[in-house]
Amino acid sequence: MGRFLISRFLSLLAVLAVVLTLTFVLFRTSPGGPFSFERDLTADQIHEKEVKYRLDGPLYRQVARWWGDALRGDFRESMKSKNFTVAEILRQSLPVSFTLGAVAFVLAASGGILVGALAAAGKNHWPDRLAMTGALLAISLPTFVTGPLLVLIFALGLRWFPVGGWTGIQHLILPSICLAIPYGAYVARLMRNSMVEVLGADFIRTARAKGLPERKVIFQHALKVAILPVVSYLGPLAAGLLTGSVVVESVFGIPGAGQHFVSSILNKDGFLLMGAVAVYCVLLVVLNFFVDIIYCVLDRRIKLYE
Amino acid sequence: MSSASPAIVNSGTAVSDSLTGWERLKLDRMAMISLAVLVISALACFIAPPAMNALDGAPLRNTTSAATYSPPGSLVQTAQGGTYTAWLGTDANGRDVLYRVLSGGRVSLVVGLCAAAVSLFIGTLIGMTAGFYGGKTDNFLMRLVDVLYANPRVLFVLILISALSGPLSLAINQARATADEHNWLTLKSWVDGAIPYQRTFILIFCLGFIEWLTMARIVRGQVLVLKEQQFISAARVLGQSKWKIMTRHLLPNLWTVILTYLTLTVPVVVLDESFLSFLGLGIEEPASSWGTLLKEGASAVNPLISRWWLLVTPAVAMGMALLALNFLGDALRDAFDVH
Numbered sequence: 001m002g003r004f005l006i007s008r009f010l011s012l013l014a015v016l017a018v019v020l021t022l023t024f025v026l027f028r029t030s031p032g033g034p035f036s037f038e039r040d041l042t043a044d045q046i047h048e049k050e051v052k053y054r055l056d057g058p059l060y061r062q063v064a065r066w067w068g069d070a071l072r073g074d075f076r077e078s079m080k081s082k083n084f085t086v087a088e089i090l091r092q093s094l095p096v097s098f099t100l101g102a103v104a105f106v107l108a109a110s111g112g113i114l115v116g117a118l119a120a121a122g123k124n125h126w127p128d129r130l131a132m133t134g135a136l137l138a139i140s141l142p143t144f145v146t147g148p149l150l151v152l153i154f155a156l157g158l159r160w161f162p163v164g165g166w167t168g169i170q171h172l173i174l175p176s177i178c179l180a181i182p183y184g185a186y187v188a189r190l191m192r193n194s195m196v197e198v199l200g201a202d203f204i205r206t207a208r209a210k211g212l213p214e215r216k217v218i219f220q221h222a223l224k225v226a227i228l229p230v231v232s233y234l235g236p237l238a239a240g241l242l243t244g245s246v247v248v249e250s251v252f253g254i255p256g257a258g259q260h261f262v263s264s265i266l267n268k269d270g271f272l273l274m275g276a277v278a279v280y281c282v283l284l285v286v287l288n289f290f291v292d293i294i295y296c297v298l299d300r301r302i303k304l305y306e
Numbered sequence: 307m308s309s310a311s312p313a314i315v316n317s318g319t320a321v322s323d324s325l326t327g328w329e330r331l332k333l334d335r336m337a338m339i340s341l342a343v344l345v346i347s348a349l350a351c352f353i354a355p356p357a358m359n360a361l362d363g364a365p366l367r368n369t370t371s372a373a374t375y376s377p378p379g380s381l382v383q384t385a386q387g388g389t390y391t392a393w394l395g396t397d398a399n400g401r402d403v404l405y406r407v408l409s410g411g412r413v414s415l416v417v418g419l420c421a422a423a424v425s426l427f428i429g430t431l432i433g434m435t436a437g438f439y440g441g442k443t444d445n446f447l448m449r450l451v452d453v454l455y456a457n458p459r460v461l462f463v464l465i466l467i468s469a470l471s472g473p474l475s476l477a478i479n480q481a482r483a484t485a486d487e488h489n490w491l492t493l494k495s496w497v498d499g500a501i502p503y504q505r506t507f508i509l510i511f512c513l514g515f516i517e518w519l520t521m522a523r524i525v526r527g528q529v530l531v532l533k534e535q536q537f538i539s540a541a542r543v544l545g546q547s548k549w550k551i552m553t554r555h556l557l558p559n560l561w562t563v564i565l566t567y568l569t570l571t572v573p574v575v576v577l578d579e580s581f582l583s584f585l586g587l588g589i590e591e592p593a594s595s596w597g598t599l600l601k602e603g604a605s606a607v608n609p610l611i612s613r614w615w616l617l618v619t620p621a622v623a624m625g626m627a628l629l630a631l632n633f634l635g636d637a638l639r640d641a642f643d644v645h
Contacts, residue, residue, distance in 0.1 A: 015452060015453055015456050016456075018453050019453055019456050019457050022453070022457070023457070023461070026465050026469075027465070030465060030468065030469035133629075136629055136632045136633065136636075137625060137629055139573075139628075139632065140573060140577075140624070140625050140628035140629045140632060141621065141624070141625050141628075142577055142580045142581060142584070142597075142600065144580075144581075144584045144600065144601070144604050145600050145603075145604065145617065145621045145624075145625075147604070148603070148604040148607040148617055149617070149618075149621070151607060152607050152612060152614060152617070156607075156612060240458075243458075246460075246585070247581070247584060251604070261458065261460060261461060262460070262464065262585060265461065265464040265465060265468060266464070266468070266585075268468075273461075277457075277458065277461065280458055281456060284456055
């Protein structure tokens with residue numbers, strides 16, 4: 001097992017390195033460079049700026065120097081928000097996104113698993129049909145529609161929650177639900193399909209035959225096996241949720257990190273972009289690694305390490 | 307979504323196994339309803355807007371300023387002096403919401419279908435090559451897919467769009483200048499006609515370019531299975547070229563997979579397009595898509611006066627269409643047993 005995990009970790013690190021390098025190359029080679037907003041720069045002035053931002057010289061050296069800085073923990077200065085380093089910008093916004101994302105993660109995972117399991121238990125009957133139609137609808141609507149709809153109903157209509165802002169726990173509920181809805185729906189679909197498959201297996205028939213109550217059969221025996229596809233989805237799910245969503249942040253007025261992904265590209269703020277992508281990828285790699293460990297522990301039939 | 311009526315499921319696998327995929331699909335009530343919904347909405351989106359224009363004097367174009375934000379069902383005056391009933395209300399410029407949702411649906415569906423087709427082409431090509439050639443090619447292509455999966459997709463499409471829009475408009479300007487210079491009227495009118503569709507082209511290409519990953523994986527898996535079957539070995543022994551084996555023998559056996567994932571990719575692309583519209587990178591005014599309408603609608607929800615119909619109308623239209631596509635895709639997957 002140790003060997004499997006080490007090789008898995010190394011390949012994840014390789015993916016991380018490739019993704020970050022690729023992003024850097026894309027940002028440096030895409031037409032309309034970081035200085036194209038400032039008009040009428042002479043070649044000398046551009047060169048001066050490139051030296052200032054350590055972007056001069058051949059591409060491979062630029063990449064190498066960025067990696068050198070990044071490995072020492074220096075993500076450089078933002079190219080557009082003057083006087084802010086990338087690390088400062090991320091330090092301000094990431095905790096907000098982490099809080100929101102963690103709540104949304106718990107909601108999406110637990111809600112999705114529960115709904116999916118119950119739907120599978122009532123396969124082809126109305127609870128299943130209702131839950132799966134609902135899940136499909138939740139996947140079919142973008143968050144910037146569900147967000148305002150939630151606001152319309154629960155904030156403006158029923159006045160249960162504030163419309164937006166970020167000062168207390170009451171501001172956490174609507175946005176995290178909004179963020180969780182499509183992911184929860186996806187988890188529910190995964191869970192339902194794998195549970196349906198598991199419920200047809202022999203060991204479930206045995207469990208039923210020895211007279212276990214259906215609730216125990218589903219939540220103790222079947223769930224342990226059926227949850228595996230969901231577990232492998234939890235890594236990317238958490239990485240996506242924790243880094244924030246530009247839509248939810250702008251609908252609810254939350255100062256999170258998701259906006260930086262988009263604004264850094266639109267403003268051609270390359271270093272902020274690299275910082276944001278680095279955070280996302282490191283999270284993805286670490287979480288996927290955790291998922292692998294959990295997988296090994298949960299499913300002893302899989303002997304990946306042999 | 308499980309297919310077939312309960313009777314078939316209960317009577318065991320013998321009956322449903324003897325049916326072809328199409329027969330199984332026809333027995334799936336939800337799939338047939340979805341198909342009907344899709345056909346009707348597509349027809350409505352393509353036929354109704356011009357028909358409405360012809361019937362009651364161009365509701366899209368200038369209505370009087372008094373007509374802005376009329377609630378659903380109100381009688382609206384057009385600038386030409388006529389009146390019509392705006393069943394779903396009007397927007398900030400007094401334009402009929404029903405008309406805009408229908409014509410927006412046309413753009414969304416076209417972008418969705420074309421981009422899905424682009425992604426299908428790339429995905430099938432990569433997936434088939436990887437699966438059929440195997441070995442190092444397979445390894446390289448699949449690692450590429452892994453890496454692209456690890457990249458945040460939003461980011462990729464934003465970089466692509468911002469990289470492509472500059473050069474494309476430059477190219478169009480140049481073509482126009484050349485046409486002007488030589489007085490090539492046909493080319494000029496052709497280029498002028500293409501200008502409003504620049505964004506649409508870019509969107510179709512970029513969205514197609516980021517959504518092929520799943521397709522490639524599925525096709526590769528299917529090719530790996532097919533490759534081991536006897537008719538492929540037979541073709542090989544007969545000395546047919548790899549290209550011929552791929553196009554004549556593999557592709558015909560892949561088309562149910564392709565159809566299924568085409569159906570499932572369209573809603574994904576439509577959602578992507580709406581997300582880009584939300585960021586202001588989607589379809590540009592005066593053209594509209596469901597995404598741009600939803601964006602307008604979302605900003606019309608505020609604590610003072612909620613113009614709910616601006617949000618609810620496109621949301622219902624898009625939700626219905628995407629729901630139907632997803633239902634149909636799931637049913638296809640079940641009917642043809644694609645995994």
